[in-house]
Amino acid sequence: MDWGFIFERTFSAMIGPEVVVFALAAIGLNVHFGYAGLLNFGQVGFMAAGAYGLGMTVHWMGLSFWLGIFMGIGYSVVLALILGLPTLRLRADYLGLVTIASSETIRLFVRWRGNRGRTGASEGIGEFAGAFYDINPFKTGVFYQFGPFKFLGRDLWVLVVGWSLLLLAVLVVWQLMRSPWGRALKAIREDEDAARALGKNAYALKVQALILGGVIGGVAGMLQVVQKASIQPDTFNPVITFLIWTILILGGPGRVWSPVIGSMIYWSLIVFIENVLRGLPDGARDGLESTVELSDFNIGQFRFILVGLGLVLLARYRPQGIFGSREEMALDDR
Amino acid sequence: MTDEARPTDEDHGSTAGGGGAASVRDAVFDNPIAGVFDGVEPVPGAAKSDPILVAKDVVRTFGGLTAVAVDHLEIQRGAITALIGPNGAGKTTFFNLLTGFDKPDRGDVSLGGKSINNVASYKLAKQGMVRTFQLTKALSRLTVIENMKLGATGQIGESFWRALITPLWSAQEKDVERRATELLERFNMAHMSDEFAGTMSGGQRKLIEMARALMTDPRIVMLDEPMAGVNPALTQSLLGHVKGLRSEGRTVIFVEHDMDVVRDISDWVVVMAEGAIIAEGTPDDIASNPEVIDAYLGSHHDSDLSEDEEFES
Numbered sequence: 106m107d108w109g110f111i112f113e114r115t116f117s118a119m120i121g122p123e124v125v126v127f128a129l130a131a132i133g134l135n136v137h138f139g140y141a142g143l144l145n146f147g148q149v150g151f152m153a154a155g156a157y158g159l160g161m162t163v164h165w166m167g168l169s170f171w172l173g174i175f176m177g178i179g180y181s182v183v184l185a186l187i188l189g190l191p192t193l194r195l196r197a198d199y200l201g202l203v204t205i206a207s208s209e210t211i212r213l214f215v216r217w218r219g220n221r222g223r224t225g226a227s228e229g230i231g232e233f234a235g236a237f238y239d240i241n242p243f244k245t246g247v248f249y250q251f252g253p254f255k256f257l258g259r260d261l262w263v264l265v266v267g268w269s270l271l272l273l274a275v276l277v278v279w280q281l282m283r284s285p286w287g288r289a290l291k292a293i294r295e296d297e298d299a300a301r302a303l304g305k306n307a308y309a310l311k312v313q314a315l316i317l318g319g320v321i322g323g324v325a326g327m328l329q330v331v332q333k334a335s336i337q338p339d340t341f342n343p344v345i346t347f348l349i350w351t352i353l354i355l356g357g358p359g360r361v362w363s364p365v366i367g368s369m370i371y372w373s374l375i376v377f378i379e380n381v382l383r384g385l386p387d388g389a390r391d392g393l394e395s396t397v398e399l400s401d402f403n404i405g406q407f408r409f410i411l412v413g414l415g416l417v418l419l420a421r422y423r424p425q426g427i428f429g430s431r432e433e434m435a436l437d438d439r
Numbered sequence: 440m441t442d443e444a445r446p447t448d449e450d451h452g453s454t455a456g457g458g459g460a461a462s463v464r465d466a467v468f469d470n471p472i473a474g475v476f477d478g479v480e481p482v483p484g485a486a487k488s489d490p491i492l493v494a495k496d497v498v499r500t501f502g503g504l505t506a507v508a509v510d511h512l513e514i515q516r517g518a519i520t521a522l523i524g525p526n527g528a529g530k531t532t533f534f535n536l537l538t539g540f541d542k543p544d545r546g547d548v549s550l551g552g553k554s555i556n557n558v559a560s561y562k563l564a565k566q567g568m569v570r571t572f573q574l575t576k577a578l579s580r581l582t583v584i585e586n587m588k589l590g591a592t593g594q595i596g597e598s599f600w601r602a603l604i605t606p607l608w609s610a611q612e613k614d615v616e617r618r619a620t621e622l623l624e625r626f627n628m629a630h631m632s633d634e635f636a637g638t639m640s641g642g643q644r645k646l647i648e649m650a651r652a653l654m655t656d657p658r659i660v661m662l663d664e665p666m667a668g669v670n671p672a673l674t675q676s677l678l679g680h681v682k683g684l685r686s687e688g689r690t691v692i693f694v695e696h697d698m699d700v701v702r703d704i705s706d707w708v709v710v711m712a713e714g715a716i717i718a719e720g721t722p723d724d725i726a727s728n729p730e731v732i733d734a735y736l737g738s739h740h741d742s743d744l745s746e747d748e749e750f751e752s
């Protein structure tokens with residue numbers, strides 16, 4: 106087995122584009138669930154809103170990429186208002202219901218044939234990100250190596266921008282959550298009526314939190330499609346939302362860094378397991394093939410099974426996540 | 440797990456309120472409104488000399504059930520008014536109507552002469568009315584000091600955009616923290632500042648909730664069963680704090696079942712039964728009112744009174 110190659114791949118995956126995209130989306134979800142106590146089961150809907158806000162501005166309206174970025178943020182804000190204004194006066198469950206339904210509605214709507222001119226329907230949108238790569242300071246086709254990491258110039262540009270956005274998002278959330286605004290938000294998570302009795306406008310604060318987390322999710326969606334240089338409706342399926350939840354729970358909700366660390370652990374595990382399975386000596390491969398029918402074709406599924414097993418063990422032995430405190434979690438039960 | 444059933448209540452109570460109970464119990468509270476009820480006739484709807492809160496014809500129905508139907512009630516400024524009544528009399532529903540947590544079908548409520556019909560509950564806190572809850576609402580995963588700081592009103596840093604720039608709110612935050620610490624010292628809880636509120640016992644949570652309410656610097660404090668599930672030592676301490684509120688010139692309304700507590704601290708007692716106010720008066724008036732005794736149908740009320748009489752004789 107070529108351990109050098111396996112670790113090179115794993116280290117690169119640890120800071121790769123997927124990590125950044127999912128960490129950003131999880132930061133948004135952390136604002137919703139970890140700090141405000143909002144049940145959002147449709148974070149992928151916000152990613153789609155950001156991605157299509159960008160893509161439709163360029164593809165359909167023929168305007169510039171940079172204007173598209175603002176439109177992506179605008180679409181995320183509008184989605185947050187549509188979901189939040191009617192439901193946030195009600196019990197927490199109602200937001201959960203509309204978010205899970207809306208994210209699927211968005212996916213089905215954009216892939217509808219009647220929308221071909223606007224959203225590209227099931228073929229999606231291809232050429233929209235040129236302006237982003239035109240200002241790439243690195244050489245597109247050249248490999249850059251630093252320490253254990255190795256990336257193509259094109260990906261390196263995405264990563265530099267992505268990590269900058271990620272650090273900005275972490276900084277904003279950190280600052281907000283140490284402010285009186287964040288304190289009021291956490292109070293609403295704990296008990297909305299108590300916060301209202303003390304003069305906090307719980308409804309307005311929850312709407313603000315939904316918008317903030319939604320915009321961060323929208324930025325994650327934009328980064329994802331810019332990195333792929335293509336927008337495909339079916340990449341915004343509900344499984345993505347639950348991946349984001351997995352990452353957040355792995356890191357521990359209500360902690361500033363946990364989405365980032367959760368995402369790094371999740372993706373490096375996925376890549377590590379896949380490469381180990383592919384690199385197994387022939388004897389071991391044959392053994393696995395004859396017992397659990399492991400083959401080149403189902404390694405992809407097999408690694409998810411192993412990661413799932415890991416999550417079960419995490420839930421059993423460290424339910425508060427990597428960063429969470431067990432003492433704090435136990436307080437929920439009272 | 441209910442507050443009452445918490446096994447740690449006793450041991451924690453001695454550290455939190457026990458030491459303070461003695462000092463508060465022995466303190467002498469002057470009554471700045473002594474004699475203010477002298478000319479007031481003890482009948483339902485009686486007019487007071489200086490009412491801060493007035494409810495007129497307030498009705499709330501749930502389907503066919505009339506939960507609250509209060510013709511007229513005036514609450515005297517600066518006094519401690521007890522709201523008593525049998526279970527299901529509508530006391531908590533009436534509380535919710537007064538504090539904006541529920542909307543009446545009809546009726547008018549005014550605070551300090553200004554109508555507060557349809558005013559959202561969070562705005563009432565800014566107008567100087569604050570309430571606590573029957574089931575204590577300590578914010579578990581916030582520390583005690585964070586619970587306290589939350590109570591301050593008019594915080595600049597609670598606006599989303601201004602929260603992003605620390606210098607805009609840091610000076611005010613220091614001031615809030617100083618006030619919070621002072622209040623915690625007064626409630627003998629300063630040594631627990633940095634512990635999660637969720638780790639506190641039932642009695643300590645009652646103390647936190649009352650102290651937190653005071654952070655809003657209220658004109659009128661509404662306490663829904665402040666003594667429920669609190670051990671006797673801590674009850675004394677809580678009673679002292681309630682009397683302290685009156686000394687500071689604040690108005691207190693509280694719902695309570697324990698007649699000893701009511702007789703000990705209240706200046707005026709309002710009795711509700713089946714949604715309506717059936718009697719008003721000083722604690723002595725109420726104790727001898729046959730309608731009140733009827734309403735309670737010889738339950739705890741009677742036994743408490745007889746114990747009192749035996750004790751006095």
